[in-house]
Amino acid sequence: MAKTQKTNLFARVWRDYLRPYWPRMSVALFFMVVEGSTLGVLSWMLKPLFDRVFVAGDSNAMWWVGGSIFALFLIRAITSVINRSLLVSVQQAVGTKMQVDLLAHIMRLDMSFFQRNPPGALIERIQGDTKAVQGIWQTFITGAGRDIVSLIALFYVAVRIDPEWTVAALIGAPLLILPTVWVQRYVRRKTRASRQNASDRATRIDEVLHGIGTVRLNRIEDRQTDRFAAIVDRIRRTEVKIAATGAVVPALIDIVTGLGFVGVLALGGAEVTRGERTVGDFMAFFTALSLAFQPLRRLGGLAGSWQIAAASLERIYQILDTEPSVKSGPRMAPPPDTRIAFDDVFLSYGDTQVLRGLSFVAEAGQTTALVGPSGAGKTTVFNLLTRMSDPDRGTITLGGINIDEFNLAVLRDEFSVVSQDPALFDETLRENITLGREFDESALAGATRTAHVADFASAMPLGLDSPAGPRGSALSGGQRQRVAIARAVLRNAPILLLDEATSALDAASERLVQEALDTLSHGRTTLVIAHRLSTIRNADKIVVLEAGRVVEEGSHDQLMTKGGAYAALVHLQFGDTTP
Numbered sequence: 001m002a003k004t005q006k007t008n009l010f011a012r013v014w015r016d017y018l019r020p021y022w023p024r025m026s027v028a029l030f031f032m033v034v035e036g037s038t039l040g041v042l043s044w045m046l047k048p049l050f051d052r053v054f055v056a057g058d059s060n061a062m063w064w065v066g067g068s069i070f071a072l073f074l075i076r077a078i079t080s081v082i083n084r085s086l087l088v089s090v091q092q093a094v095g096t097k098m099q100v101d102l103l104a105h106i107m108r109l110d111m112s113f114f115q116r117n118p119p120g121a122l123i124e125r126i127q128g129d130t131k132a133v134q135g136i137w138q139t140f141i142t143g144a145g146r147d148i149v150s151l152i153a154l155f156y157v158a159v160r161i162d163p164e165w166t167v168a169a170l171i172g173a174p175l176l177i178l179p180t181v182w183v184q185r186y187v188r189r190k191t192r193a194s195r196q197n198a199s200d201r202a203t204r205i206d207e208v209l210h211g212i213g214t215v216r217l218n219r220i221e222d223r224q225t226d227r228f229a230a231i232v233d234r235i236r237r238t239e240v241k242i243a244a245t246g247a248v249v250p251a252l253i254d255i256v257t258g259l260g261f262v263g264v265l266a267l268g269g270a271e272v273t274r275g276e277r278t279v280g281d282f283m284a285f286f287t288a289l290s291l292a293f294q295p296l297r298r299l300g301g302l303a304g305s306w307q308i309a310a311a312s313l314e315r316i317y318q319i320l321d322t323e324p325s326v327k328s329g330p331r332m333a334p335p336p337d338t339r340i341a342f343d344d345v346f347l348s349y350g351d352t353q354v355l356r357g358l359s360f361v362a363e364a365g366q367t368t369a370l371v372g373p374s375g376a377g378k379t380t381v382f383n384l385l386t387r388m389s390d391p392d393r394g395t396i397t398l399g400g401i402n403i404d405e406f407n408l409a410v411l412r413d414e415f416s417v418v419s420q421d422p423a424l425f426d427e428t429l430r431e432n433i434t435l436g437r438e439f440d441e442s443a444l445a446g447a448t449r450t451a452h453v454a455d456f457a458s459a460m461p462l463g464l465d466s467p468a469g470p471r472g473s474a475l476s477g478g479q480r481q482r483v484a485i486a487r488a489v490l491r492n493a494p495i496l497l498l499d500e501a502t503s504a505l506d507a508a509s510e511r512l513v514q515e516a517l518d519t520l521s522h523g524r525t526t527l528v529i530a531h532r533l534s535t536i537r538n539a540d541k542i543v544v545l546e547a548g549r550v551v552e553e554g555s556h557d558q559l560m561t562k563g564g565a566y567a568a569l570v571h572l573q574f575g576d577t578t579p
Helices: 003-007 007-057 059-106 111-116 119-161 164-169 175-211 212-215 220-247 246-275 279-291 293-320 378-385 408-412 429-434 443-448 476-493 505-522 556-562 565-574
Strands: 340-349 350-363 367-371 393-398 417-419 495-498 525-529 541-546 548-552
Touching: 007 119, 007 279, 007 293, 059 119, 059 293, 059 495, 119 164, 119 175, 119 279, 119 293, 164 246, 164 429, 175 212, 175 220, 175 246, 175 293, 212 220, 220 246, 246 279, 246 293, 279 293, 340 378, 350 378, 350 393, 350 541, 350 556, 367 393, 378 393, 378 495, 417 476, 429 476, 443 476, 476 505, 495 505, 495 565, 541 556, 541 565, 548 556, 548 565, 556 565
Parallel strands: 367 525, 367 541, 417 495, 495 525
Antiparallel strands: 340 350, 340 393, 541 548
């Protein structure tokens, strides 16, 4: 993170999150000032308590002094409830907005970002880092408000009673400067390491639970447990160091305060015994110094608390400052037609070149199939077409218009996609098909019949309102694929992208769903990625890819007649039998 971002961290948080709540925080600050001031008044009230009640024996003074002290505690109790309630509401609102902003921003970042950042690490950013920041606002505002006001009031009382005693009480204060600076730097550094370890922990948990079948089948429970134990042990050691170091400043404050007490006792005690000062003076001063002890310790601990929060804030803003390279274009109108053209398109992932001058055309209203060995760039074509990523160079047009001119929402509304591994959410079948959009029941029923979702949904206890389970785990692979197909049917977009859409179906279901997809494809521009070549025999055009470029294209019969790369793939898959 840039230096300016570090130095302006609090200013950025104020601008982005805290400023809308300044009226509420101002009210809380007022009550904090009142609460903090009561300690100073309380210590001052001990002077008449000792001088007039205990020493002089004035019984009338006992009642008004006692009543005043009770009133102070009552005011302190009421103001404490009010300011804490207000600050908790601000704390929760800020934490909630941070989490929402982080997730919303992450969802707009490029696919390459998710290749660098595993889901567990991102979950920890959204949950763990915002949680670490969340509590600091109440702690800081309460500490910086109530405790500072309390100290000002208490030291005002101390100075009014005797300035020399006050200087004696603060004689060891310079000893705190260098340790405080060192503690801040150390805690910040260790907290960064701890937050990274927490991300590693969340990643390990996510991967183990997501791959629990593989873990159990391969009997690697002990290995995964050991890896997890190593991570949490690093967290334990780091947290112990942070806690021990964070306790240094409050401990030094204890020592400095103890020196102050000795100094005041030596100086003030002698004056009282000589009759130069009253017992009330000494007790009021001594009480002010005693009451200042806890606010001083809390303020000393705030240095470490801020460093912990600052480390998490840096990680949060590191995400928020990440800009997507795929920018939405200005064009809000849909394309005039759905003709797709790739012209000399290159793309690399790091040092790996995926596409090498890819050029082909998918005519509007026709079915174009992409075939070739794994790693040829077929799925990359879909990612580029929907602008999940952008090419290094070359142009991709839709209806003769460069796709980067379209607003991303407009562009992606042109596509329905069914992938080989469909993504389902831990929601109902209905919600997984509609994805939150409003459709009438007749359209939904038609889509479920077409995709044969109705065949198995009718047998489930709640029908379409049955839960799909985490990542669709309550369904079989074929059922998940049918739900994804129903989603595409209902979306009814003009361009259909199919990535082995029937691969997880049994033979009977495949035939039925393939008929449904053929019906859905009629009149639409359809791109099909196919490994099972029998499914694309009737495509209008077959484009054969190898190593990121087109090596031949044409209809099935044309390519078989050529006896080139496509014919070799067919013979490899079917032998001498024509599919």
